[in-house]
Amino acid sequence: MDFELDEEQRLFRRTLREFVDKEIVPVASEWERAGRYPTEIVEGFKEMGLFGITIPEEYGGLALDRVSFALVFEEIARGWMGVAGVLGSHSLAAWMIARYGTEEQKDVYLPELATGARRTGIALTEPAAGTDLQGIQTRAVRDGDHYVINGTKTWITNARHADPMPVLVKTSVTDPAHRGMSLLLVEAGTPGYTVSRDLPKLGYKGTETCEIVLRDVRVPVSALLGGTEGRGMQQALSALELGRINIAARAVGLSQCAYDAALSYSRERHAFGQPIADFQAIQLKLADMATDIQAARLLTYWAAVRSESGAVNSEAAMAKYFASEVALRATTEAMRIHGGYGYSQEFVLERLYRDAPLMAIGEGTNDIQRMVIARSLISGAAKLGW
16 A cells, blocks of 8 residues: 555646646636636646547557546646636547547547547536436437437537547436437537537636537438447446546535635735634634645545445545535635635635535535435445555
């Protein structure tokens, strides 16, 4: 049992940290307030090969181990959680294509997805179907050697940049519903695929979050991920397990930023003739934050290591649930330590405070994570301890 990063992981983290500190931290708050798309940061991701983190080396990807995968999102979220979303959805969709795609789909898409020449995302959620994906209404009807897609998807990251966009559809009406669900790879520029609007958000800015409409969108049968109908739900849920490690790592990075800001401020801010760090009330808050964050980090890394050997339904759910709740607590406590300044846009805490709630919602709400954990324990699929 080793709780240390290996040398390669430490060097990788150092490279990430230097990039974040130089290219993201100085501009994050200003660009977020301006609603500016982080084009230069995305170009930096390309140069570092980060669009290929879940793509096999044979297709030009980095094929990172899962702890290094978590480090990517932890470090980027420490600088600006919003821009981590550009890589998040892309990485999950690229992983799905690498794992489930046909040889033709892999050959066509993965090399350019690895470099960022193409980007991708994942279109699952609908206006009336979020947590309950089996309730989606988007349909794809077979018409000769094409499918015709009709429906609406919402809360879609990378909607304008995805090429292709994997879209979860119902290719047949079955009971249970998941047996009739499939993923279709819709290429950019396909007639009938439109981004209808950008969704206004409390936080998670820097990346686009959109609603997309599909009206009589025709895609060839070869666009069916894996080439077999009825596998879409399984494919999407497998990706979401990896996505929960991504979210947990983002929550850790965001929490670390809040803690760093609170610790620094407590040393500099004076009240009653001494630094507020000397007051026991502040010390107790810092101690609780530090303990929570380190526990979340270790739980996230543990889930990442476990995921190397296969399904990690309960482990990923535990990491995502705990780390995201820590992010909510850490940002609130850090704001309290800052007092009135924590509420000001001149300090980073205001942005962190707005970004944190998404971690408790994205990739399945925390109530759903608790149900996943409990059911795994009751069924015997998961257990505590070794």
